[in-house]
Amino acid sequence: MALNPMEQFAIKPLIPLHIGGYDVSFTNQSLLMVIVVVAAGLFLSLAVKPGKLVPGRGQSMAEMSYEFVANMIHSATGEDGLRFFPLVFSLFIFVLFSNFFGMIPGSYTVTSQIMVTFALASLVILTVIVTGFVKHGIGFLKLFVPHAPLPLLFLLVPIEVISFLTRPISLSVRLFANMLAGHTMLAVFAGFVIALGGAGGVLSLLSIAPMALIVGILLLELLVAFLQAYVFAILTCIYLNEALHLHDQH
Amino acid sequence: MAEVTHEGTGAPEHGAGFPPFKTETFPGQIFWLAITFAFLFVMLWRVAGPRIKGAIHIRREAINGDIRAAEAARAESQAAGAAYQNALATARKKAQALAEETRVALNAEIATGKADAEAEAGRLTAAADARINESRAAARGHVKGAAEAAAIAIVAKLTGETVSAADAAAALEKA
Numbered sequence A: 001m002a003l004n005p006m007e008q009f010a011i012k013p014l015i016p017l018h019i020g021g022y023d024v025s026f027t028n029q030s031l032l033m034v035i036v037v038v039a040a041g042l043f044l045s046l047a048v049k050p051g052k053l054v055p056g057r058g059q060s061m062a063e064m065s066y067e068f069v070a071n072m073i074h075s076a077t078g079e080d081g082l083r084f085f086p087l088v089f090s091l092f093i094f095v096l097f098s099n100f101f102g103m104i105p106g107s108y109t110v111t112s113q114i115m116v117t118f119a120l121a122s123l124v125i126l127t128v129i130v131t132g133f134v135k136h137g138i139g140f141l142k143l144f145v146p147h148a149p150l151p152l153l154f155l156l157v158p159i160e161v162i163s164f165l166t167r168p169i170s171l172s173v174r175l176f177a178n179m180l181a182g183h184t185m186l187a188v189f190a191g192f193v194i195a196l197g198g199a200g201g202v203l204s205l206l207s208i209a210p211m212a213l214i215v216g217i218l219l220l221e222l223l224v225a226f227l228q229a230y231v232f233a234i235l236t237c238i239y240l241n242e243a244l245h246l247h248d249q250h
Numbered sequence B: 001m002a003e004v005t006h007e008g009t010g011a012p013e014h015g016a017g018f019p020p021f022k023t024e025t026f027p028g029q030i031f032w033l034a035i036t037f038a039f040l041f042v043m044l045w046r047v048a049g050p051r052i053k054g055a056i057h058i059r060r061e062a063i064n065g066d067i068r069a070a071e072a073a074r075a076e077s078q079a080a081g082a083a084y085q086n087a088l089a090t091a092r093k094k095a096q097a098l099a100e101e102t103r104v105a106l107n108a109e110i111a112t113g114k115a116d117a118e119a120e121a122g123r124l125t126a127a128a129d130a131r132i133n134e135s136r137a138a139a140r141g142h143v144k145g146a147a148e149a150a151a152i153a154i155v156a157k158l159t160g161e162t163v164s165a166a167d168a169a170a171a172l173e174k175a
Helices: A028-046 A057-077 A079-102 A114-144 A150-165 A167-199 A202-206 A208-245 B023-159 B165-174
Strands: A013-015
Touching: A013 A028, A028 A057, A028 A079, A028 B023, A057 A079, A057 A208, A057 B023, A079 A114, A079 A167, A079 A208, A079 B023, A114 A150, A114 A167, A114 A208, A114 B023, A150 A167, A167 A202, A167 A208, A202 A208, B023 B165
Parallel strands: none
Antiparallel strands: none
16 A cells, blocks of 8 residues: 555646646646635625624624734735735635645645745735835835945845845745645654554554544644634735835834 | 545656656646636625625624714713703792792781781770770779768768768868
């Protein structure tokens, strides 16, 4: 019995499709992305009935997530950051739903692919750069010049530039690595359960230990699933705040 | 997710290597991510966001409206209470004035009646006194006459002299 913990991350084409020489087949990952956005879009749209004064469970959750993100943006970037609400809300919901749908056994974790997280992070950084230059013009480059004595600037400016350039990498790798590591760990322990269970005798009884661990890790992963969506969204807000207000505190 | 497969390492073209670093899947991933994320973005931006915002706004308005109505009602009830207190105070003042007036009028009436009664009593007393004095004078006159007659009779019996009535009267006056 082959138990490759990386197997779960394999992308398998379901409907082959080629456009312009590129392989854009509809895969198990594409399927999950479609499920995620349809589920999230429909849930957030249909759970809410305007004019319903006492919200039901679904509406409460939708309103809570809305206000959660709105408050996050407001506290991190101030009033003028709220124009980025649709973007931050979409990122948060996409990552959150992807992470949670990935927790369903047999499904696929969209955010365990570095390409997906890197694409989302690039979208954030591009938005930051465009916003910064539109709002401040060339003055946006002052972002790389902190308030410090001149000799120190020779050291600080390269550090600031490097730290800015590594943002898309850190933002994407953080999410990707968290999801990958958690799911790999679950698969490894699941492999232990099967290996021990199949060994027979006393060893079969021992398989309870990794099973218990799986339960614990699973709960932890549920927390991580939310936390990483939150981290992704709040970092987006923080980067947008810098683009809007440079180093000044709003 | 603990997915354990029983079919080995998957399809041959995807089985080997670390799946997230397989560059041949990148175009497809970006393609489908772009489509799905764009769909989600438009959905949340145009449909879900406004709906949720509207729902929250309507509720907030309703709550604020209710609070405003409650405050208005409270102010109204307070005004009504103040008006009631005012009316009560006015009525009490009026009642006190009325009572005072009545008391004064009654006192005046009583005083008049008393004065009338006293005057009547005085008149009656005076009349009675006059009558008593009259009777007394009359009685005294009778007593004097009798005394004169007795004195004349006594003098006549003792001395055999006849005393005139006038002398007897003068003598009685001296005694």
